[in-house]
Amino acid sequence: MDDFPARIADALETFATKVxxxxxxxxxxxxxxxxxxxxILTLAVVALILFIIGLFRVLDTAxxxxxxYAIIGGLFMVLGVLLWRKRIPKEPREDTQNG
Known part of the structure; x- marks a missing residue:
């Protein structure tokens, strides 16, 4: 009976550790x-922005x-068209010539 308080303390500590x-x-x-x-997302966005700025500066000197501006705008337009086409998943076509 002397170790009863120690056992209670150990049981409470074990319970608290599990919780x-x-x-x-x-x-x-x-x-x-x-x-x-x-x-990581913040660094990726900053890297993308700096890449676009660097690309424009290289094109501007070349x-x-x-x-x-036309090249960068064209790239963004092509990217936008590709993303626009992907916005709605394609449904499987049904055969309309059954009959």
Missing amino acids: RAMTVDRIANAVRWVTAGIV VDPEIA
């Missing part, structure tokens, strides 16, 4: 991944500014 492993540790891990994802 923490099921809640706080999982949430901390999720927050860590979300934070890393936000940082050709007239109007042609550089």
